[in-house]
Amino acid sequence: MKSSVRVKRINGKEYLYEDTPYYDKEKKQIRHRSRYLGKNVDGKPVKKVKAPRNTYHYGEFLPLLDTVKKLGLEEILSEYLSDEKARMLLALSFNRVVRPLPFYQAASWYETTWLQNEWGLDLSGPRISELLSMIGESSIPDKFARRLIERDAPQGSLIYDITSISSYSRQIGLLEHGYNREHTGIRQVNMGLVIDKEKTIPLLYDVYPGSITDVSTLLNTVKKMRAMGVQDCTLILDRGFFSTGNIDELMKSTLKFVVPATYQLKTVKQLVSKMHRSINDPNNLHMYGKETLFVKSVELDVGEHCLKGYCYYSLRKEHGDEDSFYRKLHDLKARLERFELKKWMKPYHVFQETCAGYTQYFTWKLVEGRFQVKIKKNAVAQRVNKMGLYILFTNDTLSWDECLSTYKSRDLVEKGFDILKNDLEARPLNIQKESTLKGLLFVNFLSLILKMRLLRMMKDTGLHEKYTIDSLLFELEKIKKIELEDGTQVTTELTKKHKELLKPLGLCA
Known part of the structure; x- marks a missing residue:
């Protein structure tokens, strides 16, 4: 044609x-x-602008464009969108990585970049809103995830967790009050994220109403992963997903898993008490890197299944956790006792907000308009007795150190959420349409892929020892594209530092 x-x-x-x-x-x-x-x-x-000479931001996009090419992100997006819309999404995700701005300022930022000269996009506010709404009303995020999984072909471990993203909007049905991990009291939407441990990139995400608990999201995610072709992988979960129902579903599936026990179950509490009396036997002593650990094999009946795993006890972790816990109790008690209650304030609400997550360790009463606080000895003793001791269960044939190493890779998803909610400024949102919210989360998902991939590249080359992602992009930002009067484009001279950054990443300006 x-x-x-x-x-x-x-x-x-x-x-x-x-x-x-x-x-x-x-x-x-x-x-x-x-x-x-x-x-x-x-x-x-x-390809010429009115001004006789222009300077464009260029260098910071080199690693991002390289990642887009190697992961086939533009190619995948173009299967479901026009080239223009695919590049609009990429431009917005670049902005989230390089210089997060409100989208109504995206056009001003875009006009200063080399992308504008190459792609010629319209990033005005109405066009962005139209694009985000269209994405949010479509199945494109799921289709994109399916194609990404097909290309990535994950075979190792997948990490799954869920986080809350707050919003001030009153018009979005997904926003509900629930367990807020930021303790803001603002309505929220929950976002589940699956990350490929080996390649350190997110593969898919789910969006749930804010009142949905961690436990109830897992089954739907497992079904979605199955539908998208995920087969022989180990699912790494947080303790929030440990429940009789989830364990039953996981055992019935062919997915392997590693999950820590939650202390909410009576049988787990009994097992922890038993282990606390016997775990520090010298015959259970092992070295994990430079850390001394006591390790013992355990079994636990959960529903119809007998789970196998390992109990770990760390003296260093116990002392660190205990010190941090007592410091927190002291600070909260002091804060309450210093608090000056106003007549219109409700003491119960003040107590709940001040001690969120720690209310079970205090009793209080008002004396002459002031809090008088006591610490519950028994509640504190129960908490302290668990410190340094944790149990990991798995249906895989892993040794104690393999099981522990696999679980510790969950740091990746914590890093991913930190990037998503802080570096990419995904909280708190101020959006009025549910479709726009979903579209924005997809842009942030693309941004997260780019930033986590860049972080992996820096670690593989050792650049992370001298640079953060932000400082690396700041140095590369000094590489400019200059357009001369006749329309010719030239790149500014590379410094020694630029060459030291580009060469390990396999990039050229």
Whole structure:
């Protein structure tokens, strides 16, 4: 099929695009790919701006564009979207990584980048809102995840966890009050995330109403992973997913798993008490790196299944946890006793908000308008007795150190959530439409792929010892593209530091 050139008006200016039709075998219909040619000047494409000379941000995009190419992200997006919309999503995700801004400022940022000269996109507020809403109302995020999993072919361990993202909006049904991990009291949406441990990239995510608990999300995620072709993998879970129902479903599936026991079950409490009396036998002593550990094999009946695993006891962890716990109790008690209650304040609510997560360790009463606080000895003793001791269960044939090493890789998902909610500024959201919220989460998901991949590249090359992601991008940002009067583009001279950064990453400017 022959290509043709079409004119497109953006903000009152005309641009030329090459339109190439092709036959989509999957959808059994003719589709079109468009390629930006340049500004329309007397019917000819010219990649030239009005100003006689311009400088564009360029270097910081080199590792991001390389990641997009190697993971096939633009190729996957273009299967379900036009090239223009696919690049809009990539541009927005680049912004989340490089310089997170409110989307109404994205156009101003984009005009200063080399991307504008190459892609010629319209990133005005209305166009972004339209794109996010369209993504949120479609099945594109799931289709994208399926194709990413097909290309990634995960065979090792997958890490799953869930986090809360808060929003001030009152018009989105997904936003509900629930267990808020940030203790903000704001309504929230819950986001589950699956990360490939080996390649350290997120593969898929799910969005749930804010009141849904961790326990009830796992079954749907396992079904989705199965439907997307995930087979021989080990699922690494947090203790929030340990329940009789989840264990039953996991044991019935062919997925392997590693999960710590929760102290909510009576049988687990009994097992912990038993282990606390016998775990520190010198015959149970092992070395894990430079750490001394006491390790013992354990079994536990959960529903119809007998779980096998290991009990670990760390003196270093016990002392560290105990010190941190007592410091927290002291600080909370002192804070309550210093608190000056106003007449309109409700003491119970003040206590709950101040001691969120620690209310079970205090009793209180008001004396002359002030809190008088006592610490519950028995509740504290029960907590302290558990410190340094934890139990991991698995249905895989792992040794004690393999099981522990596998579980410790959960740090990846914690890092992912930290990036998502802080570096990418995904909280608290101020969005009025559910479809727009879902579209924004997809952009942040793409951004998370880019940033976690870049972090992995830095660790593999040793750059993480000298640079953070932000400091590395800051140095690369000094590499500019300059457009001369005749439209010629040149790259600024590379410094020694630039070469030291680009070479290990396999990049060239």
